[in-house]
Amino acid sequence: MRLSSAAKKAVIDKAKAIIVEKNGESHLNGISSRFVPVDDKWGVKFTTRGNSYMSETYTRQRRGFRLGIAPFCFGIFEYTCELVGYKGEKFLATFTCYITEIVKVLVNTYGMFYTDDVPSAFVEAIENLINMCQEKLGFRFWDYHAQNLGINENGEIIIIDWGDES
Ligand SMILES: Nc1ncnc2c1ncn2[C@@H]1O[C@H](COP(=O)(O)OP(=O)(O)OP(=O)(O)O)[C@@H](O)[C@H]1O
Ligand SMILES: [Mg+2]
Numbered sequence: 001m002r003l004s005s006a007a008k009k010a011v012i013d014k015a016k017a018i019i020v021e022k023n024g025e026s027h028l029n030g031i032s033s034r035f036v037p038v039d040d041k042w043g044v045k046f047t048t049r050g051n052s053y054m055s056e057t058y059t060r061q062r063r064g065f066r067l068g069i070a071p072f073c074f075g076i077f078e079y080t081c082e083l084v085g086y087k088g089e090k091f092l093a094t095f096t097c098y099i100t101e102i103v104k105v106l107v108n109t110y111g112m113f114y115t116d117d118v119p120s121a122f123v124e125a126i127e128n129l130i131n132m133c134q135e136k137l138g139f140r141f142w143d144y145h146a147q148n149l150g151i152n153e154n155g156e157i158i159i160i161d162w163g164d165e166s
Pocket of ligand 1: 032071100103104107160163
């Protein structure tokens with residue numbers, strides 16, 4: 001997975017424009033961060049929870065990628081931009097962001113329905129597996145759910161949410 005620094009900069013520049021453009025939309029918003037596709041291959045994750053939260057998330061995802069269990073990611077950056085609120089008021093917002101590879105998600109977070117191309121029986125099997133793992137571990141945590149899982153190009157299950165609740 002190699003991109004030249006010029007190609008990386010082009011994706012980051014596009015992401016900055018998209019953060020401003022899509023900020024008002026709730027589509028695919030998580031609790032801690034937002035994920036918005038930049039193009040077919042790359043998406044941007046951004047948060048207002050600050051640099052240390054996102055740096056830790058980014059570092060965990062990079063480590064996960066090296067282990068083969070996370071999408072590739074690059075280019076953590078801070079971005080301050082002017083946004084327009086729902087009453088038309090202008091304000092400045094600072095986001096910490098990084099670019100992540102888009103993978104097929106197992107479950108659509110907000111609709112709570114399965115994505116068209118992933119059979120529901122498969123998702124149910126994964127959810128059963130999650131439950132079995134939790135029983136074996138002897139503890140549960142709320143963010144251990146199928147919405148935080150994706151499928152990579154080899155058809156393997158990977159983790160897409162590397163935030164500290166996960
Ligand atoms: N690499 C990715 N490829 C495709 N979709 C993604 C990717 N990362 C995130 N998403 C989508 O964006 C949603 C929110 O991302 P993520 O789970 O990382 O954020 P979050 O703020 O921690 O969400 P939550 O708090 O709801 O778990 C995901 O459930 C998924 O639908
Ligand atoms: Mg999540």
